[in-house]
Structures are given as C-alpha cells and as structure tokens.
Amino acid sequence: MKKEERVPYILENFNRQAFQNQLIEWFMKEQRILPWRENQDPYRVWVSEIMLQQTRVDTVIPYFNNFLEKFPTPEALAEADEQAVLKAWEGLGYYSRARNLQNAVREVVEKYEGQIPDNKAKLSELKGVGPYTKGAILSIAYDQPEPAVDGNVMRVLSRILLVEDDIAKASTKKLFEFLIHDLISYEDPSSFNQGLMELGAIICTPKSPSCLLCPVQSECRAFQEGRESELPIKTSKKKQKNQPYMALLIENDQGEVLIEQRPSNGLLASLWQYPMVPMSDIQKKDIPSWFYSEFGLEIELGNTVDQIRHVFSHLIWNMEVKKAQIQTGHLEKSNTKFVAKEDILSYPFPVSHQKVHKHLK
DNA sequence: AAATCGGGGGT
DNA sequence: ACCCCAGATTT
Numbered sequence: 422m423k424k425e426e427r428v429p430y431i432l433e434n435f436n437r438q439a440f441q442n443q444l445i446e447w448f449m450k451e452q453r454i455l456p457w458r459e460n461q462d463p464y465r466v467w468v469s470e471i472m473l474q475q476t477r478v479d480t481v482i483p484y485f486n487n488f489l490e491k492f493p494t495p496e497a498l499a500e501a502d503e504q505a506v507l508k509a510w511e512g513l514g515y516y517s518r519a520r521n522l523q524n525a526v527r528e529v530v531e532k533y534e535g536q537i538p539d540n541k542a543k544l545s546e547l548k549g550v551g552p553y554t555k556g557a558i559l560s561i562a563y564d565q566p567e568p569a570v571d572g573n574v575m576r577v578l579s580r581i582l583l584v585e586d587d588i589a590k591a592s593t594k595k596l597f598e599f600l601i602h603d604l605i606s607y608e609d610p611s612s613f614n615q616g617l618m619e620l621g622a623i624i625c626t627p628k629s630p631s632c633l634l635c636p637v638q639s640e641c642r643a644f645q646e647g648r649e650s651e652l653p654i655k656t657s658k659k660k661q662k663n664q665p666y667m668a669l670l671i672e673n674d675q676g677e678v679l680i681e682q683r684p685s686n687g688l689l690a691s692l693w694q695y696p697m698v699p700m701s702d703i704q705k706k707d708i709p710s711w712f713y714s715e716f717g718l719e720i721e722l723g724n725t726v727d728q729i730r731h732v733f734s735h736l737i738w739n740m741e742v743k744k745a746q747i748q749t750g751h752l753e754k755s756n757t758k759f760v761a762k763e764d765i766l767s768y769p770f771p772v773s774h775q776k777v778h779k780h781l782k
Numbered sequence: 783a784a785a786t787c788g789g790g791g792g793t
Numbered sequence: 794a795c796c797c798c799a800g801a802t803t804t
Contacts, residue, residue: 473799480790480798514788517802551801571799591783594800618799627797628793657796688787733788772789785804792796 424596428603431582440581440640441606441613447636448616451623453478456485461611463537463562464495470557471522471549475515478622484513495537498523499530507691507769516690521549539563552598557614566610568601570594573621574614579653580625580643588653661737665700667708668729670744670780671720677759678781679716679752680768688733693768695777696757697740717753720745726780731773742777 452458455478457469468488472481488509492498498506503523510519525547529537537558538544544555556569568574575588575597582600586593606613624631632644643649671679680693696716703711713719723744731738752759760768762781770778 470799475787475798475800476789477791477798512789514790515800517787518800521801549801553800557799569799572797573799576797615799622799626792655796660795690787731789733786735786783804786802787800789798791798793794 424592425599427596428599431584431600432603435582436640437604440604440637443636443640444616444620445606445609445612448612448619452615452619453623456482456489461562463539463558465489466558466562467537467550467554468522470554471518472513474518474554476513480513484509495526495530495535499527503691504769508767511692511769512772512775516692518549520690524548525550537562539565541567552594556598560605560610560614564609564611566602566605566607568598568605569614569618570597570601571618573618573625574601576627576653577617577621577625580630580649581637581641583642583646583648583652585652585654587656589656589658661732661735663737663739666738666740667698667700668694668740668742668774668777669696669698669712669720670726670742670777671696671718671747673747673759675759677761678765679757679759680765681754681757683756689771691769692771694770694774695742700741713750715754716750716757718750719748721748727777729773729776731776738773740773742780744780 457465459465469481469485472485472488491505491509492501501523503520506519506523507516510516528547529535533543539559541555541559544550544558550558553569553571556567559565559567560569575594578584578597578600579586579588584596586596588594620635620637624635630649632638632641632649635641635644638644641649643652669679673679679696681696682693683689683691685691696712698708698711708722709720723746725741725743727742729738729740729742731740765778765781
C-alpha cells in the first residue's frame with residue numbers, strides 16, 4: 422500500500438482537534454525562551470534551522486547569537502568572507518552547512534533582493550534547504566501549514582499514533598509528512614510544528630519519556646498500551662572505522678608554524694589543520710621522504726607530544742602528534758603556509774586539531 | 783537505499 | 794559503549 426493510502430487508516434478514531442488544542446496550548450505556555458523565537462524574521466528562522474540540523478538547542482544558542490551579531494542580515498552574510506563564516510561555525514560541525522547557507526543567501530540577495538522566498542519551489546532550490554528546513558521556514562516564518570519532520574517529530578508521532586515503521590528508512594519520513602498534512606492546525610501551523618518538536622525535546626524523550634507530564638497523554642496510543650518504550654522502531658547503524666594519522670608540529674626559524682588547508686569538498690572542507698600523514702598508506706620510516714615529495718621540505722622527526730583519538734559519525738581518527746625540525750628545502754605546496762603562533766586562532770580549525778594548539782607553547 | 787558529513791551530551 | 798540530536802547531499 423502506498424504511504425498516502427495508509428493515512429486514513431492510521432488516523433481512524435484519532436481525535437485530531439483535541440490533539441491540536443492540547444499540543445498548541447501546552448506549547449504556548451511551556452515553550453522555552455530561545456533567541457530565534459524573539460520574532461518571525463525569516464532570516465533568523467533560516468539560520469537557526471540550519472544550525473539546529475543534527476545539533477542540540479543548547480549547543481546552538483551561543484553560535485546563533487554570535488552569528489547574528491557578525492552577520493545580522495542576508496546582505497551582511499552574502500558579502501562576508503567564507504573563511505570568516507567558517508570561523509563563526511568552528512566547532513559546530515557539518516561545515517558544508519555553513520558554505521551552503523552562504524551560497525544560498527547570496528542567491529537570495531541577487532535574485533530576490535534579500536527577501537527569503539515564501540513558497541516551496543523557490544525554497545527547495547536553495548543549497549542546504551531540504552524537506553525539513555523548507556517546512557520549518559514556511560510554517561514558522563510564514564505561518565503556512567507545511568510539515569517539518571525531524572527526528573523529534575518521528576519519535577513523538579510514532580508513539581502517539583503507534584506507527585511501527587523503521588524511522589531509519591527514508592520512506593518513513595514521507596509517511597509522517599503525509600500524516601501531518603492531515604493533522605496540522607491551519608489556525609497555528611507554527612505552534613503546531615514547534616510544539617511537536619518541543620514535546621520531543623522536553624517530554625517525549627528517546628529514553629524514559631515523561632508521559633505523566635505529557636499534555637497529549639490522553640491521545641497517545643503507545644501510552645495507552647504501555648508501549649512507549651518500544652517506540653520508535655529504528656535499525657542501528659554500523660560502527661566507525663579507525664584511521665591512523667601522524668600530525669606534525671613544524672616550526673621554522675622565525676617561530677612560525679606550518680598549517681595546511683583541507684580540500685574544499687568532503688570531510689572538514691576548507692578548514693585548516695596541522696600537516697597530517699596518513700599512516701595507513703605510509704610506513705613510519707618513510708615519513709620524511711613522503712613529506713619531502715608532498716611539501717618540498719626535508720624534516721627530521723622529533724618527540725611524540727600527544728595521542729589524540731577523535732570520533733566522527735562514520736570514522737575515528739587516531740592521531741599521533743609529533744614535533745619535527747626542518748633541515749632544508751622551501752615550501753612548495755599551494756594549500757600550506759607558515760603562520761605566526763599568535764595568528765593561528767584566526768583560522769578555522771576542526772576540534773581534533775584545536776587540541777594540538779596547546780603544544781605550541 | 784546507503785554512505786557521507788561533526789561534535790557533544792545523556793545513559 | 795551506544796544512542797541521539799529542529800537533516801541534506803552525494804553515491
């Protein structure tokens with residue numbers, strides 16, 4: 422059966438009016454005070470939704486405040502230097518979000534005079550704006566009854582409606598979008614969508630949900646059957662792969678330190694780091710010759726000063742941090758440079774390499 | 783449909 | 794350890 426054909430069966434005997442009223446009334450009363458809730462400025466809503474992707478509210482708050490201070494308008498962000506934007510994003514993760522956001526804002530400034538679009542078609546053309554963010558902007562900034570399905574919403578609705586589909590599958594999100602089209606309040610779609618997410622964040626948590634405090638307890642099928650802990654159904658992901666690296670602290674005779682910029686695509690795109698030797702490909706004794714062929718500098722390895730283990734979503738870096746001394750040669754790699762120690766902090770570094778800063782002394 | 787893309791907080 | 798988080802894009 423197609424997803425949309427299941428909607429009337431799932432919503433059979435469900436009191437959507439009571440559900441809407443209880444959810445919205447609760448949200449109006451109990452919602453957290455958050456910086457992006459000060460007003461409905463579409464730019465602020467947009468920035469907050471990008472930052473909140475796969476990221477907790479408490480983590481985002483200081484980044485959001487700083488970002489809006491540095492780039493208060495679409496025009497300001499459009500004109501900004503990309504490295505400055507990445508610096509403001511430093512530590513937040515998923516750095517392609519920052520680049521996509523700036524590219525999209527530039528498009529909005531050029532094509533729409535800085536006015537963020539209020540329709541699905543134009544929003545979907547913007548880099549980094551997917552189904553969730555599009556629905557969030559339309560409902561929260563423009564009061565349109567569009568679904569905004571994130572992890573909270575799938576967890577909350579899977580319990581309330583007793584939906585046992587695997588929420589790890591892409592097709593399941595579409596089912597929830599169809600369901601919300603029939604569930605959403607046309608009087609206050611913004612509070613309805615935000616209420617679902619707020620409920621998931623505060624009450625209907627992944628583990629040990631606070632069902633006794635839940636404003637929609639009387640409408641929750643999982644609670645009625647005592648099965649809230651069994652939902653949502655989600656298949657587990659496989660574990661990360663280990664990648665060994667050597668990170669090198671190399672200082673020249675002027676006291677400057679060698680750093681390199683990562684490629685503009687892929688992992689940690691366009692961020693800076695201390696030179697990294699992939700130890701899965703290079704034998705330890707071959708490091709100097711490998712380094713000379715890559716950087717044009719002859720080095721001699723010194724002491725190991727740290728061992729850093731950094732966990733990503735899908736891989737693990739095991740970094741041995743070693744000092745090295747320059748013998749001869751001159752730097753001939755375009756994405757690398759020597760930087761004075763006091764200027765290091767003006768470059769965006771991933772957290773894994775921020776841990777190396779302290780060995781500069 | 784599955785893999786890629788960060789980092790931190792909760793249990 | 795493992796899971797999850799106001800997901801989107803690429804393969």
